[in-house]
Amino acid sequence: MRLAFILGEIGSGLRRNLSMVVSVILVTFVSLTFVGAAGMLQMQINQMKGYWYDKVQVAIFLCNESSTAAGCASGAVTDEQRENLGKMLESPAVKQYISDFQFESQAEAFQHFKEQFSNSPIVDSVTQDQLPASFRINMKDPEKYQIISETFSSQPGVETVSDQRQVLERIFVWMNGASVVAMGIAGVMIVCAVLLITTTIRLSAFSRRRETGIMRLVGASKTVIQLPFILEGVIAAVIGALLASGTLWLVTLWLNGDLSRQFLNTPFISSAQVLVVAPVLIALGGGLAGIASLLTLRRYLKV
């Protein structure tokens, strides 16, 4: 009986305040979409890191005929220098950091180059001599790149030590920036949402002051009087959160559809990952609305 009564009260409250309730839904929808977008960008970054970091290698490029680096003053790498580097990689001091390594000769480099740029006219203008031979190293822990770099940069016959991670790092910095911006917008929108919920609950409490006055007089408990108002705010916010989750889900569908066909090598987050974000958004929306309503009622609804 009491439940049915409270539900009825909520229904009448939502109907009476429809335009305000719709605005609460829309504002929470937009703000939580930004929160969710920021969260999902972070997930995307982690996903890409996990995917790429396994594949990226540290490359020790060896001098060739046309190298201009300081270490290459004596011309192209000699066989002796190359064997020496191979031995260093096998030595226990270095071996503890790397899981394995391969030697890529100039011929192999040329082969890879031709494959990678098969559609580009640049292939025709590049010769095998121009490409450097290299050691390709898979690190046990990619963070230890610095050690390899310090050990090998100054060795004779080494042109440069490059970490492919640094290229990715730049992309991640950009994506991180985007998620910070999204969080910033989300923060402002959440403040809007909270203020709007406060106003809505105030109006709602005012338009139903007759009922609540009578409820007080006949001895209704605080819960019975306040719960309909609080749930009103929470329901509106949760609807907003559901809309936000739906939108994010559509975005992941688009990522995995159109976009994944254009960027074949990029691992996108799956739609299932929205299931991780959605409960957070719903809890956040509902929680904020509940707290905002409760604090408002404390001021504007005498019990």
Added chain:
Amino acid sequence: MIRFENVTKVYDPNARPALDDVSLEIERGEFTFLVGASGSGKSTFLRLILKEDRATSGSVYVAGQNVANISSWRVPRLRRGIGVVFQDFRLLPQKNVFANVAFAMQVIGKSRSIIKETVPEVLKTVGLEGKEKRMPHELSGGEQQRVAIARAVVNRPGILLADEPTGNLDPITSMGIMGVLDKINQNGTTVVMATHDDDIVNEMRKRVVELRNGKVVRDEAKALYTSMIPVVGESRRLKDASGEELDRAAGVQQ
């Protein structure tokens, strides 16, 4: 049932207190009129019983309990034991008669079957049988006040507080309302009624407590609206005004 012990209530420290050292006891089952000019402290008296306000000093006991010691989450329980009726009825305009009365039971969690059983009974007590489906705007003022009374007593409170319940009604309708309140009182409910309506007080011949400037200046059983016994120190103007009443009262007593 209701006991005030040296109760003082100050709203504004610079003005005189709304109630000034009031001590009073109202027994179970009693019918008491609270009379006095506007601002004499009648409403404050009622508010203190409901714990709508806290007494500045002194103690208010309701059903043997000092209301100052009732924690805020138990105030609803106190109020379930007290029915209240106002001058302006305070019905819910979009609910019909039955729903208005049922509302008081719904909000304290009474079951549907109990509500269905009790509401028609109470409506019969206040003389509104057959009007369950009417909306408040379809009722006369007197009928609206009967709905309000039904709502106040539907949970069988031990105390009924009425703040000028006949203030908006004509004399004949008012007498009808008094009949209802009297009937409720006969059933054992303690009734405290604040009023300006001298005809009603004179007709009913119940206990009268008169407040003036926050002080109890008269407390008489089976009394009239104005004093039968001139009070020492009372102003000449007031005595003159009540002179006729005194004669009539004397006549009745002889």
